[in-house]
Amino acid sequence: MEKSKPVYDKRAASARAENYCAYQERSQQELRDKLYEWGLHHDEVEEVISELILNNFLNEERFAMAYVSGKFNIKKWGKIKIKQGLKLKRVPEKMIIKALNTIDYDDYVGAILAAAEKKAPFIAEKDPYKKKYKLVTYLMGKGFESNLISEVLKANNLS
Template sequence: MIDDNEKKKVKLDKKTALAKAEHYCAYQERAQQEIRDKLYEWGLWSDDVENIISELIQTNFLNEERFTEAYVSGKFKIKRWGKIKIKQGLKLKRIPDKMIQRALNGIDYDEYLNAILVAAQKKAPLIKENDAFKRKFKLISYLMSKGFEKDLIIDVLKTSDLV
């Protein structure tokens, strides 16, 4: 019986790894760091890893800017995350700050404020707290955990009369 620690690491040759990496990138947008980690996982050496990444960039399978825009769009429109949480996620994927900022600037301001309002409207009735101050604190904490900025949350709550 072989347990997980004793399993042989799969060692791929450069050509096979490139084909596999192309398929991996074609399936979904990826960050360079994700590909790099995957290639090392497949047992390639650093020279081969960097060569494959260069090849993927040249053939447009890997485009960090396209990945960043897709990530921001998906996390905001589908998951309803705020900019702070999205930025943290991109930093974990080692995306450059300028690229993150450019992609975050693509989020429509009014749509962003509306996302805060909608999240607040959904959460407010679920907070079981009699003290108005504590209720407001819990709502603000919840919205901050979704990645929204505190000053924007307070502005939205003031204009909406939710708390």
């Protein structure tokens, strides 16, 4: 038995959307998807989004800043992975760049080093080149830039 999705009129959807945005920062695309899911049509969706922007429930720049802060400080993601996540949420490029620039360089390099030091002991590889390759691959998977990874590994004798 498949649960049917609730269908709301514009006023009810607008009230639900306010709660949805008040609970946590949302991108316009996330909200747009949710409003379509609730059965609203294109014109109604755009009206509700405009209303929420005017009432400051929805702010794409604030969302980008919160996303970058959370993914870097909590999940320890690199800039490449964070940027991809924001692109999937259809955040404009200028806002992505502005939000990524809020990450402190020293903290960023420190995060790369911390991730490398945490992972290195668990790489069961005797060949130093293969070990380094696996470590670099892991760090790139976390979204860090390869040139910074190389610098950090060399500077800390992890390569």
